[in-house]
Amino acid sequence: xxxxxxxxxxxxxxxxxxxxxxxxxxxxxxxxxxxxxxxxxxxxxxxxxxxxxxxxxxxxxxxxxxxxxxxxxxxxxxxxxxxxxxxxxxxxxxxxxxxxxxxxxxxxxxxxxxxxxxxxxxxxxxxxxxxxxxxxxxxxxxxxxxxxxxxxxxxxxxxxxxxxxxxxxxxxxxx
Numbered sequence: 001x002x003x004x005x006x007x008x009x010x011x012x013x014x015x016x017x018x019x020x021x022x023x024x025x026x027x028x029x030x031x032x033x034x035x036x037x038x039x040x041x042x043x044x045x046x047x048x049x050x051x052x053x054x055x056x057x058x059x060x061x062x063x064x065x066x067x068x069x070x071x072x073x074x075x076x077x078x079x080x081x082x083x084x085x086x087x088x089x090x091x092x093x094x095x096x097x098x099x100x101x102x103x104x105x106x107x108x109x110x111x112x113x114x115x116x117x118x119x120x121x122x123x124x125x126x127x128x129x130x131x132x133x134x135x136x137x138x139x140x141x142x143x144x145x146x147x148x149x150x151x152x153x154x155x156x157x158x159x160x161x162x163x164x165x166x167x168x169x170x171x172x173x174x175x
Contacts, residue, residue: 013053015078016062021051023069023076026137038068075133103142103162104172115168117154124153139172 024034024047031044042065049055057065066073110122125140134140142150151161154168165171 010053012078013056016057016076017051017053019076019078020047020057020065022138023071024051027069034068042068072133103147103165105140105142105165105170106172107138107140109170113168113170117168120153121150121170124150 024031029037031048034042034047035044046055050057062076063073066076069076105121105125107125110118110125128134128140128142128146147161148158151158154161154164156164162171
């Protein structure tokens with residue numbers, strides 16, 4: 001049980017690290033540039049360790065980093081969808097209803113897609129990103145109510161939409 005909690009904590013740190021890295025990259029900054037611009041408050045080696053989940057970041061330091069990046073502090077934390085995914089993975093697979101699995105669109109694949117539906121899917125997902133103030137830019141988790149609209153956009157049922165997204169090669173690759 002204690003090992004499971006350690007694994008869950010490590011997964012949470014990984015999610016935080018991914019968010020920190022995502023915001024830094026969105027700001028088009030290298031680790032060294034963050035160190036220089038922050039006047040060494042955020043050393044490249046330490047920031048890299050946060051991003052790789054090798055080191056914990058304190059709440060006050062997370063707040064200062066959010067201020068440095070000029071984003072709300074909650075944007076450096078995992079989204080509710082990722083936390084739900086973490087909780088789902090924490091419990092045995094038999095306890096998780098597969099109909100409630102997250103659908104994660106790979107926005108890079110979408111931008112490169114030649115499918116006729118790609119442009120309209122892209123416009124719809126941009127609306128979701130603006131509504132959520134999602135700063136990630138690489139993937140977008142589709143919520144149940146979003147899936148209904150997306151299914152209509154791609155001309156399928158809600159139940160068949162995930163398979164159609166697989167056929168369009170728009171889902172994030174399994175980790």
